[in-house]
Amino acid sequence: MILSVDELKFLYRNTNILDDIAFSISEGEIVAILGPNGVGKTTLLKCLNRILVPKEGVVTVGGDPIGSLELMEVARRIGYVPQRVETGRLTGFDAVLLGRRPHIGWDITEKDLRIVDAAFKKFMIDHLRLHSIDEMSGGELQLIAIARAFVQEPKILLLDEPTSALDLKNQVEILDRIRNIVTEHQIAVVMTMHDLNTALRYADRFIFLKDQSIHTYGDKSVITADEIEAVYGVPVMIGELWGVPCVIPECLCNGNGKTKREDNQEHSSMREGSAYVRYT
């Protein structure tokens, strides 16, 4: 167990945002935090590395309560990739090298340069080394930001919606690379997500947030149609497509703007073009 959270409570201007949050995470696990907009997913993520300080509760990292650690020590244990990163006229190599900040004394050493070099090879982004980051696409920038968090050499990586701004190809590529590195180096990853299908594909465990607290926490088996409807308030269908679980909302738009509620009993009458779902 690398990270554990106990009785965490967070207030913003005397309003309860998070209450009685408790869970723990082991090495090599990818955990997805799911839930509707505004439920406090990002807030929870920021409480984990003390970007936000919770009102009550303890976050323990590698056996130490996070409040007892210096900020730099926290940064050596936990990497964080926010939703948005600022750009400037500096190269990809400069930007990733910044991830060594928690390990740098007065200046960088050869070791830091070697680590960054290896990260560029590992993420297969060598072509971005001397490319200015203010001329990069959203996907390239996200890769740079994630590589930066990796060269921090953290035990835990926090990703705030790592794929929400990316196209399909980039989503798959980035999450595949994260998955590989997580397995290889036994890092724990906690990420917030909106896309249930992506989460199902890549995460090992799932936290559903609802009404300021954890509604459900568990592995794939906790993701059921009832559970999702309870959290998001939308009836969904869960099926499998070639063995891959898929979640789609029951309200299917038929393409010309009209929405029609599907009748659960008549799944044989699925509209043409939507035969990809086997209702379970």
Add this chain to the structure above:
Amino acid sequence: MHFADGELPQDYLGYTYRKVLLILGGVVALFFLLIISISVGAVSIPPYEVFMTLIGQNVTDKWDRIIWNIRLPQALTAIAAGAGLSVAGVAMQSILRNPLASPFTLGISNAGAFGAAVAVIIFGTGRMTSTTAGAVVINNPYLTTIVAFAFCMLATIAILGIAKIKASSPEVVVLAGVALSSLFTAGVMFLQYFADDTQLAAVVHWTFGDVGRAGWSEFSLMAVITIAACIYFIANRWNYNAMDAGDETARGLGVNVERLRNAGMVVAALVTSVLVSFLGVIGFVGLVCPHMVRRVIGDEQRYLIPGSIVMGALLLLASDTVARLIVAPYVLPVAILTAFMGAPIFIYLLLRGYHR
């Protein structure tokens, strides 16, 4: 150890090596400019003799006196002031996340001008003497400087207080600086309305920033503060890089962003206050120099901060040299020249920047 198999990145090292060369080139240029700046003027001294005098060889007593008592302190003051204003500018641009930020964004220069006006008009430290040069003499420069400095600090404290209430949000700090600037401008106008001719002339004259005002003792104080500020910002170059990547990224990297912002504002305000209260208002150096360096060297603070320091020193020394010659035998205060040069350079940089 996650990434043990990396090699030394020769391409990147070559890229950074070029930046180091550029900065060193700037230092060499600065040295030559210093010699030239001392050699030109009403009495022309050949550069070689200037160099010999500087390394302690007494060439002639007259040249010795001109160099050591007049030209060298003025040239060194230009270097210190240029470096100080420029480093404060590059830091403020990062701290306030605003490319238009400069040492004066916080309203410090206007506060200094108001302080000088208070000293001249209320405490009566200014008078005008009709000498052949037509100079306005401030008969108690120390009191004027002290009052100007006090108001600079007052503006700084006000800004920091506002930043504290609103948790150091850059937008709030910028807008509060704009508000304070207009407040102090209004104060200066109010005082000037009740001033007599000599006082008015003294106040206006004070606001023309001039590096010729400083002697050795003033220069020493400015140099110490400027060097300390440069060391502070260079030591924090990695933290500034982190802050440039966004506040949340910086916090994720273990940087205490609020503390860094507040400390940076205090240091930048302090160096600006000292320079403004001794020399008057010297605009545009702190704004333009960092942008000139950004275009050539980029936004990486490891090279941007030293580059801006060298560039600021170069630009202000060059401006002061030109200002001394351009309408000879009259000596123009350098601030008039920087204001003239600054605006076109800045617009040029902006236009070129957007057509990259």
